[in-house]
Amino acid sequence: MQKHILLFTVLCAALLSACEKTIDFKGDGTAPMIVVNGLVVPGKPVEVSVTKSQSFLADAYLFEVLTDAKVDLYVDGEFAETLDLVEVESSEIISHYYPDYSEWAFRGQTIAENGKTYRLEVAREGLQSVSCETTVPDEVELLAVDTATELIPVNHGTQELWAIKIKFNDNAENENFYRVQVDQITGVNKNHYLGEKENSDTIILGEQLALYLDLVDPVFGSTDEANEIVTGTPDNEYALFDDTQIGGREYTVKVGLPHNYNPYRPYPLDEDNGNFLERKIVFYALSPEYYEYLKSATNHFYYADDYFSEPVPVYSNVRGGMGVFAALDSVSCSFISGTYPMEGKVYVKDYRYGGYGYGY
Amino acid sequence: MKQFYLCNAFVFFFFLSNAQKVTISGYVTDLSTGEGLINANVYDLQKETGNVSNVYGFYSLTVPAGKAQIQYSFVGYEKQVLELDLKKDTVINIKLKLMGELDEVTVRANKSNVERSQMSMVELPTEKLDKLPLMLGEPDVLKVIQLLPGVQSGAEGTSGIYVRGGGPDQNLFLLDGVPVYNASHLFGFFSVFNPAAVKTVTLYKGGFPARFGGRLSSVVDIRMKEGNDQEFKGEFSIGLISSRFSIEGPIKKDKTSFIFSGRRTYADVLAQPFIVMANNRDNDVKTSAGYYFYDLNAKINHKFSDKSRLFLSTYAGRDKAYGRDKEHYNRDYGVRYTDSNNMGIEWGNITSALRWNYVYNPKLFSNVTLTYSDYKFDVSEEYKRTNNKDNTYDEDYFRYYSGINDLTAKVDFDYYPGGGHSIKFGASNIWHKFKPGVNHERTVGDYSETPSEKNDTIYGNKNVSAVEFSAFVEDNYDITSRLRANLGVHFSLFNVQNTTYTSLEPRLSLRYLLSDNLSLKASYTKMSQYIHLLSSSTISLPTDLWLPVTKDVKPQKSHQIALGAALKTGKGYDLTIEGFYKTMDNLIEYKEGASFTGVSKDWESKIEMGKGWSYGAEVMLEKKTGKTTGWLGYTLSWADRKFDNLNFGKKFPAKYDRRHDVSLVLTHEFSKKFDIGMVWVYGTGNAATIGKQRYEAMLPARGGYGYSDYDIVYYGERNSYRMPSYHRMDLSMNFHKQKKHGIRTWSVSLYNAYSRQNPFYLYWGSESVGAYDQNGKYYQTSKPALKQVSLFPVIPSISYTYKF
Incomplete structure (x- = not known):
């Protein structure tokens, strides 16, 4: 419906002879700035990427890594160390397709802890110095995770979903922000992909990060269908929620996973064929900065091409620059159907069969 | 005891002084049509005191008994001077004759702009409307208002107005006193006011008299014609996109008259054969689509006596866009099926007013009004698959509708006690019913989640009722022969969902005559607004939703001061210079990221409240008479907003903050047979938020999408970029010819005559270059x-009008 109306509006405008031309950009605010992106995770060293923003008029598409930047880390207000420039391991998919690609980051020796505040001061000659700060959320206390197949009300009736119930304890003393993510790893016998009946010893692994979830729980905010009338509204794609409706108590948050997100369906889970389906449920506690960043980024991208709406800036806590320096803590649990790993089977991450690290 | 004697003496002299005075009263009307003349001057030439007629043409003037010379004048009409020997209160109804050619004497005789205490007010020359060049040849009241200083236009070609830094929701459009909520057709490209039915248009930008309230930034008071009570008259006009007609005349001469007018676009009718040809090549497929709008105005008035008149007026307008297609096919071993898809969007207003004027005595005029207004927006879509064999069907139907109803009862009085006082007072009560949005869904068969059942649900927001009461009193008072004041107070009360807001708003306008041709003016007004418009769009959309204040969303408030001067030169030029400063509180904006809404659910959580400021200066040089008429307007202004959670809490320019705005409007009459018009406008580019830089994102995989967004756009501060400036020239020529039964006019217009590419919006794209x-x-x-x-590049248009 909304597309019709938008289309109609655009058509009206087009009929009235729209025309387009290139004009000169005459404005300020194009001087490049330091961009700091980093997530502090308890138990891991503090690591951030430091890059440079670039003008829209720049021809380059890759962002310059500021390898000569000086990155000082402060913990609870005290200077801790200057972070070192290190080459970091690229994700498997990047390494697979771009074996020569290098990723750089600044990493320290300091291991992050829950409840501590980390501040960065970043300087680089020729650019304005920046600073940013975040506090690692308290440790997440997960009380129970249950799954069940349920009929859940949807727009036009009910739908069969794999309902996931996550029971946790919300800390009443703080304002808390959460995220739910469900990843999926599938193992499919290679010969099944090829349409052969005989089983192979090779199992092709596939991974989907962050499956689409039906956010049926009211804490995720309702999606009002009438809001969709003209252009629609963005989905809560990162499955974010805060504790406004929880208020410091035990709470069981519920999400649903549509059954059609089970790509394993055509492949029987026979005991000896090696097929399996693993679902990993990750529950995050986010620092406020990360919550705001993800929330605003959702709107930012959704409205980017909507000429009738005000653009949405992405939240940044980097004073004098851009990016986000935030923290999270997480806890996860997995549910496996089938057997993994299975003795005698060889597991291969083969990107020809649905990719690895990407969603389908 | 001393106080007692003083009091008695005061009462004695009061009665003595009144005993020596008489009051003349009556109506000033047009001789040929019987239409009441608004703001006609009634002037005692000996005592040099006067008054003006009210919106119904009624006047009252108290003068010393005995011989008097009373002059009746109105710009464009022959003045009349009556030599009277007044012994008692007298009723004199005057009919003024329209002049063929205006002379300089008339020009000098009219000093109303200099003399009146009201400032920041412009009376639109409606008689010039069809002489001006306008887009697609459609005369449009609001587009002429856009040409006045202090008024910014919205997006290109649209009729939205932004007055003195205010928002589009802060304008009160009154059609015969009835508020019109969505005053536009075709997404704002045309206003709903059919010029053929309009008698007067008055814009108030500040110095609001106490009788007005409910909006912060402007009042557009549009009065419909009452209908010729002398003879039948009419006109029709055929244009490129619409045609209009108007007919008026006496039902009973001098007693009862009517006017009926209408307008409709016919793009849908003209385009239909082409749509059919393009889509219906297969006999089994039928497609149609179209868009139209229409409006109808009707008014009837009856004069029971010189003291009593009744008016009934109504307006109905509607926009409709639709698309339909139907396909027949065979399936399932020859079973004949029909698939149909219907889509429609409709919106429109209906307003009605029943008004009774009664003259209690020569000094007291009353007006009792009952009004009703109804705005509706309705959008629906239906897919249906019918099995023609067994008549079963699968269906997916969705409908959304919203609206607002107002029922108003109002009484107001004009009281002329003499001694330089003209007092207006009254009260009104509006019963609002907000219908913030209801969804109706129906699914049958395959479209249903449970195919065996029919799902039929209606859900959405409950209607919200609210009561808005207001009362006012204002006195237009000649304190001395040079100093005139309009003092008033407006009280309002708004009750919604057990929450009550009240506001006491003082209003003050002062005028000091430095000479007969030059006056200084000052004004202060406080205004309150109890309803908000939820709209994030740059164009007027039917999905824009009017909603009342709530417990958390407070009424908008403004304070405005203005200083100015009015000068009338000897050659027929009026010069007005004004400066203003306005503050606005409790303004609403969508939170960053909120877009079109179409619904009010949780709307309070989607908005931010903040402040606004606007200030500037306006100059208007106007020539109302002679062969060449028009005006030159210039505005220098600033309009800022500040919201805690927008733009990082920093002040930012409002969307239509425009530093310089110039408009030149000219018409010249070469002869009775030929006249031309020209409009040239210039405006600083609109403020816009556009991307300035890109930077690397740090985003996890999104639900169902994996990783996809790597670059984030940095916009800098909100509205910190200026689009290129806007300028445009429109030209028109009108050829008139006297025919046997009337006058025909061919009008040729060029919109954007030099085809300037003005910015509508900007975006980052790419262009191909060689390397x-x-x-x-x-x-x-x-x-x-x-x-x-x-x-819009250059757009020529032609229209034909016949007046009889």
Whole structure:
């Protein structure tokens, strides 16, 4: 419906002879700035990427890594160390397709802890110095995770979903922000992909990060269908929620996973064929900065091409620059159907069969 | 005891002084049509005191008994001077004759702009409307208002107005006193006011008299014609996109008259054969689509006596866009099926007013009004698959509708006690019913989640009722022969969902005559607004939703002061200079990221409240009479907003903050047979938020999408970029010819005569450029480029009008 109306509006405008031309950009605010992106995770060293923003008029598409930047880390207000420039391991998919690609980051020796505040001061000659700060959320206390197949009300009736119930304890003393993510790893016998009946010893692994979830729980905010009338509204794609409706108590948050997100369906889970389906449920506690960043980024991208709406800036806590320096803590649990790993089977991450690290 | 004697003496002299005075009263009307003349001057030439007629043409003037010379004048009409020997209160109804050619004497005789205490007010020359060149040849009241200083236009070609830094929701459009909520057709490209039915248009930008309330930034008071009570008159006009007609005349001469007018676009009718040809090549497929709008105005008035008149007026307007297609096919071993898809969007207003004027005595005029207004927006879509064999069907139907109803009862009085006082007082009560949005869904068969059942649900927001009461009193008082004041107070009360807001708003306008042709003016007004418009769009959309204040969303408030001067030169020029400063509180904006809404659910959580400021200066040089008429307007202004959670809490320019705004409007009459018009406008580019830089994102995988967004756009501060300036010239020529039964006019217009590509919106795209590689080989590549989209190049139009 909304597309019709938008289309109609655009058509009206087009009929009235729209025309387009290139004009000169005459404005300020194009001087490049330091961009700091980093997530502090308890138990891991503090690591951030430091890059440079670039003008829209720049021809380059890759962002310059500021390898000569000086990155000082402060913990609870005290200077801790200057972070070192290190080459970091690229994700498997990047390494697979771009074996020569290098990723750089600044990493320290300091291991992050829950409840501590980390501040960065970043300087680089020729650019304005920046600073940013975040506090690692308290440790997440997960009380129970249950799954069940349920009929859940949807727009036009009910739908069969794999309902996931996550029971946790919300800390009443703080304002808390959460995220739910469900990843999926599938193992499919290679010969099944090829349409052969005989089983192979090779199992092709596939991974989907962050499956689409039906956010049926009211804490995720309702999606009002009438809001969709003209252009629609963005989905809560990162499955974010805060504790406004929880208020410091035990709470069981519920999400649903549509059954059609089970790509394993055509492949029987026979005991000896090696097929399996693993679902990993990750529950995050986010620092406020990360919550705001993800929330605003959702709107930012959704409205980017909507000429009738005000653009949405992405939240940044980097004073004098851009990016986000935030923290999270997480806890996860997995549910496996089938057997993994299975003795005698060889597991291969083969990107020809649905990719690895990407969603389908 | 001393106080007692003083009091008695005061009462004695009061009665003595009144005993020596008489009051003349009556109506000033047009001789040929019987239409009441608004703001006609009634002037005692000996005592040099006077008054003006009210919106119904009624006047009252108290003068000393005995011989008097009373002059009745109105710009464009022959003045009349009556030599009277007044012994008692007298009723004199005057009919003024329209002049063929205006002379300089008339020009000098009219000093109303200099003399009146009201400032920041412009009376639109409606008789010039069809002489001005306008888009697609459609005369449009609001587009002429856009040409006045202090008024910014919205998006290109649209009729939205932004007055003195205010928002589009802060304008009160009154059609015969009835508020009109969505005053536009075709997404704002045309206003709903059919010029053929309009008698007067008055714009108030500040110095609001106490009788007005409910909006912060402007009042557009539109009065419909009452209908000729002398003879039948009419006109029709055929234009490129619409045709209009108007007919008026006496039902009973001098007693009862009517006017009926209408307008409809016919793009849908003209385009239909082409749509059919393009889509219906197969007999089994039928497609149609279209868009139209229409409006109808009707008014009837009856004069029971010189003291009593009744008016009934109504307006009905509607926009409709629709698309339909139907396909027949065979399936399931020859079973004949029909698939149909219907889509429709409709919106429109209906307003009605029943008004009774009664003259209690020569000094007291009353007006009792009952009004009703109804705005509706309705959108629906239906897919249906019918099995023609067994008549079963599968269906997916969705409908959304919203609206607002107002029922108003109002009584107001004009009281002329003499001694330089003209007092207006009254009260009104509005019963609002907000219908913030209801969804109706129906699914049958295959479209249903449970195919065996029919799902039929209605859900959405409950209607919200609210009561808005207001009362006012104002006194237009000649304190001395040079100093005149309009003092008033407006009280309002708004009750919604057990929450009550009240506001006491003082109003003050002062005028000091430095000479007969020059006056200084000052005003202060406080205004309150209890309803908000939820709209994030740059164009007027039917999905824009009016909603009342709530417990958390407070009423908007404004304070405005203005200082100015009015000068009338000897050659027929009026010069007005004004400066203003306005503060606004509790303004609403969508939170960053909220877009079109179409619904009010949780709307309070989607908005931010903040403040606004606007200030500036306006100059208007106007020539109302002679062969060449028109005006030159200039506005220098600033309009800022500040919201805690927008733009990082920093102040930012309002969307239509425009530093310089110039408009030149001219018409010239070469002869009775030929006249021309010209409009030239210039405005600083609109403020816009556009991307300035890109930077690397740090985003996890999104639900169902994996990783996809790597670059984030940095916009800098909100509205910190200026689009290129806007300018445009429109030209028109009108050829008139006297025919046997009337006058026909051919009008030829050029909109945007020099085809300036004015910015509608900007976006970052790319353009292809040539380059050479290391080996000197030429290749094509692309580079980022800022793109400007413009809407209207030069648009010629022609229309035919016949007046009889």
